[in-house]
Amino acid sequence: MKIINVFLAAVGLMALAGCSAPASDDAEMDRFVTDLMGRMSLRQKIGQLNLPTGGDMVTGSVQSTDLANLIRNEQIGGFFNVRDVEKIHELQRIAIEETELKIPLLVGADVIHGFETIFPIPLALSCSWDTAAVETAARIAAVESSVNGINWTFSPMVDICRDPRWGRIAEGNGEDPYLGGVMAAAYVRGYQGDLSGKDNILACVKHFALYGASEAGRDYNTVDMSRVRMYNEYLPPYKAAVEAGVGSVMSSFNVIDGIPATAHKWLLTDLLRDQWGFKGFVVTDYESIHEMTFHGVAELKEAAARALAAGTDMDMVSEGFLKTLEASLADGSVSEQMIDRSCRRILEAKYKLGLFSDPYKNCNPELAAKLTFSKDNRAQARRIAAETFVLLKNQDNTLPLKKKGKIALVGPMADAGGNMCGCWTPTCKPENHKSLLQAMRQAVGNDAEILYAPGSNLYYDPKQHEVAAGWRKIEYRSDKNLLSQAIAAARSADVIVAACGESAEMAGESVSRTNLEMPDAQKDLLKALVATGKPVVLLLFSGRPVILNWESENLTAILNVWQGGSEAGDAIADVVFGFVNPSGKLTTTFPRSVGQIPLYYNHMNTGRPISGNDYFVQYRSNYLDESNEPLYPFGFGLSYTTFSYGELALSSDTMPKDGSITASVKVANTGDCDGTEIVQLYIRDKMASITRPVKELKKYQRITLRKGESCNVEFTLTANDLKFYDADLNFVFEPGEFELMIGPDSKNVSTQTFKAE
Numbered sequence: 001m002k003i004i005n006v007f008l009a010a011v012g013l014m015a016l017a018g019c020s021a022p023a024s025d026d027a028e029m030d031r032f033v034t035d036l037m038g039r040m041s042l043r044q045k046i047g048q049l050n051l052p053t054g055g056d057m058v059t060g061s062v063q064s065t066d067l068a069n070l071i072r073n074e075q076i077g078g079f080f081n082v083r084d085v086e087k088i089h090e091l092q093r094i095a096i097e098e099t100e101l102k103i104p105l106l107v108g109a110d111v112i113h114g115f116e117t118i119f120p121i122p123l124a125l126s127c128s129w130d131t132a133a134v135e136t137a138a139r140i141a142a143v144e145s146s147v148n149g150i151n152w153t154f155s156p157m158v159d160i161c162r163d164p165r166w167g168r169i170a171e172g173n174g175e176d177p178y179l180g181g182v183m184a185a186a187y188v189r190g191y192q193g194d195l196s197g198k199d200n201i202l203a204c205v206k207h208f209a210l211y212g213a214s215e216a217g218r219d220y221n222t223v224d225m226s227r228v229r230m231y232n233e234y235l236p237p238y239k240a241a242v243e244a245g246v247g248s249v250m251s252s253f254n255v256i257d258g259i260p261a262t263a264h265k266w267l268l269t270d271l272l273r274d275q276w277g278f279k280g281f282v283v284t285d286y287e288s289i290h291e292m293t294f295h296g297v298a299e300l301k302e303a304a305a306r307a308l309a310a311g312t313d314m315d316m317v318s319e320g321f322l323k324t325l326e327a328s329l330a331d332g333s334v335s336e337q338m339i340d341r342s343c344r345r346i347l348e349a350k351y352k353l354g355l356f357s358d359p360y361k362n363c364n365p366e367l368a369a370k371l372t373f374s375k376d377n378r379a380q381a382r383r384i385a386a387e388t389f390v391l392l393k394n395q396d397n398t399l400p401l402k403k404k405g406k407i408a409l410v411g412p413m414a415d416a417g418g419n420m421c422g423c424w425t426p427t428c429k430p431e432n433h434k435s436l437l438q439a440m441r442q443a444v445g446n447d448a449e450i451l452y453a454p455g456s457n458l459y460y461d462p463k464q465h466e467v468a469a470g471w472r473k474i475e476y477r478s479d480k481n482l483l484s485q486a487i488a489a490a491r492s493a494d495v496i497v498a499a500c501g502e503s504a505e506m507a508g509e510s511v512s513r514t515n516l517e518m519p520d521a522q523k524d525l526l527k528a529l530v531a532t533g534k535p536v537v538l539l540l541f542s543g544r545p546v547i548l549n550w551e552s553e554n555l556t557a558i559l560n561v562w563q564g565g566s567e568a569g570d571a572i573a574d575v576v577f578g579f580v581n582p583s584g585k586l587t588t589t590f591p592r593s594v595g596q597i598p599l600y601y602n603h604m605n606t607g608r609p610i611s612g613n614d615y616f617v618q619y620r621s622n623y624l625d626e627s628n629e630p631l632y633p634f635g636f637g638l639s640y641t642t643f644s645y646g647e648l649a650l651s652s653d654t655m656p657k658d659g660s661i662t663a664s665v666k667v668a669n670t671g672d673c674d675g676t677e678i679v680q681l682y683i684r685d686k687m688a689s690i691t692r693p694v695k696e697l698k699k700y701q702r703i704t705l706r707k708g709e710s711c712n713v714e715f716t717l718t719a720n721d722l723k724f725y726d727a728d729l730n731f732v733f734e735p736g737e738f739e740l741m742i743g744p745d746s747k748n749v750s751t752q753t754f755k756a757e
């Protein structure tokens with residue numbers, strides 16, 4: 001026993017002295033952490049559970065925290081929202097050199113779609129359906145973060161969302177649980193690698209759970225849903241992140257079964273740990289413990305005790321753990337084991353990150369200067385951004401534009417350099433982002449003339465404009481001639497490009513909208529442009545589905561460019577002028593009306609479905625004043641070329657439980673240029689013990705075909721692909737008849753049936 005203790009002390013000292021920590025093997029880690037905890041006081045352990053904000057970046061109510069003081073007093077396990085590599089280095093130095101235990105700190109930040117090289121918003125990234133691209137984006141974000149001192153990102157956000165009123169739809173992967181799962185895993189791989197490398201950072205899957213189902217799309221609102229729906233439709237992406245080895249989980253702001261997620265034992269322990277086997281730690285969302293008071297369930301002390309007991313390990317900003325756990329321990333509302341358990345999980349994360357061996361990892365101003373916003377990273381961001389754009393309409397093959405003649409570029413987003421990158425970019429430097437105007441002028445050189453006129457503000461109301469323009473200012477123009485100048489430019493041009501839609505601050509956290517149409521000021525501009533009789537191409541900037549009924553009827557072409565990151569200008573020019581052929585497909589349904597929301601492709605049939613295109617029929621599940629159909633369905637997106645789909649063939653009309661079935665279809669590029677197509681496979685379980693969706697995405701392939709080329713696309717399904725959670729929440733295979741559908745989007749499919757036995 002004595003020998004072991006001497007060994008442990010030596011290992012501990014070695015690590016704390018800056019030598020290599022023991023190999024990252026579980027038993028070694030266990031010994032290391034046990035030894036360290038053996039030397040910690042209760043107060044020091046509670047300190048590890050505390051996560052204050054540095055306040056340099058504002059992502060919630062700002063607290064002025066004296067981080068250095070908290071660190072010296074060992075009242076802190078990490079901090080977040082500090083944006084300066086030297087400052088972070090200094091804070092880490094204080095932890096290592098000026099404290100008794102020398103425990104390194106977690107340094108968090110919301111690196112959601114890039115650090116300084118900004119990739120498109122996650123919703124856009126998901127529309128690439130390209131997991132390799134997402135992994136690359138996350139990898140680059142990890143490298144840039146780590147050299148800037150950050151070792152923990154609050155990403156990926158994987159909340160399924162079917163309600164575009166909710167501004168945070170921008171941060172997730174859309175409405176599909178399968179796609180959400182593969183994207184979640186790609187982010188985790190990209191950020192974490194094996195965690196221990198110098199440029200690997202800890203990921204944090206959020207917001208656990210169900211936050212995307214906030215009632216009425218109003219942020220922070222109530223969530224309520226059945227377990228069957230949770231398991232089948234909302235939980236799969238979080239589970240996929242856990243299976244990919246995500247190191248931390250953030251609890252959500254919302255309630256589940258009336259209990260705030262942060263204090264929900266079933267969620268954080270029974271499901272997350274006991275069923276899914278999660279081994280990392282749980283951090284709350286911003287002030288979630290404190291917010292339990294406003295939920296009306298507990299004052300700070302009880303809230304903190306309940307959160308800890310439920311399985312929350314780290315308290316973001318509330319200081320509920322710091323201020324109350326000792327008293328709760330004294331009166332028995334928490335146990336010392338609970339505090340130890342959480343402290344251990346946090347120390348283990350630090351160990352796995354390699355912080356005990358090298359607390360600074362890559363944190364290094366010289367490296368930061370070299371690797372941040374580098375040419376290579378920006379080239380990747382430009383390439384990936386172009387993959388995320390979705391071509392919604394292209395009448396008369398108006399796009400791509402020829403580089404000749406006169407092109408009128410109008411709209412409030414046309415010269416909005418730093419604003420195109422989108423929400424959740426607190427670490428970016430907007431002054432370094434090229435505007436669309438600059439990028440288009442550069443792309444055409446002397447071959448064509450770009451006539452620019454802003455045409456409108458984001459909103460008519462200056463106040464509304466100012467809020468929407470946010471910190472990356474889009475100047476409000478009070479010029480009375482705004483519209484007429486744009487019309488004059490449009491009249492003298494051959495084609496009009498309108499850069500309109502949502503600025504960065506019109507989507508993201510706390511930006512719910514009830515009206516999803518283009519704001520009046522911008523719609524009036526579009527109407528006036530159409531009235532010139534010239535072709536009008538809309539470049540739609542958005543963080544969510546926008547209602548585009550009028551636009552889809554009256555404009556010549558619509559390219560949804562989302563919020564495309566720091567390289568959006570060049571990436572848009574690449575697609576507009578045809579250097580890149582668009583290939584993105586929607587991962588979120590575009591409704592025709594707010595009244596249809598929630599509208600999603602994988603809905604249930606109901607007992608009174610409409611048949612075919614029968615709308616407005618009595619005693620059917622429909623509306624008196626609107627069709628059930630979306631304007632653009634899930635999976636939809638055009639290309640500059642065309643693809644034809646041959647006959648769908650199945651390897652057999654039965655699939656044995658232990659076997660598989662293969663579906664194949666010949667896809668040909670029948671247009672005039674090379675292109676990438678996303679071939680989608682859906683199934684429908686025709687009869688089951690519980691009602692099943694009319695369609696569920698099960699597989700897809702991104703294929704690139706040269707002009708005139710074709711290929712046979714094959715998919716193999718096994719019983720696992722047909723399973724679902726039944727009424728008792730067992731993941732079951734139920735034999736019976738299935739439809740198998742393949743097509744270019746969720747509406748336009750060929751169908752075959754087979755029997756699973």
Ligand code: BGC
Pocket residue numbers: 059060110154206285286509
């Ligand atoms: C958001 C989280 C974010 C956190 C820290 C909260 O307001 O909901 O997504 O990670 O702030 O900035």
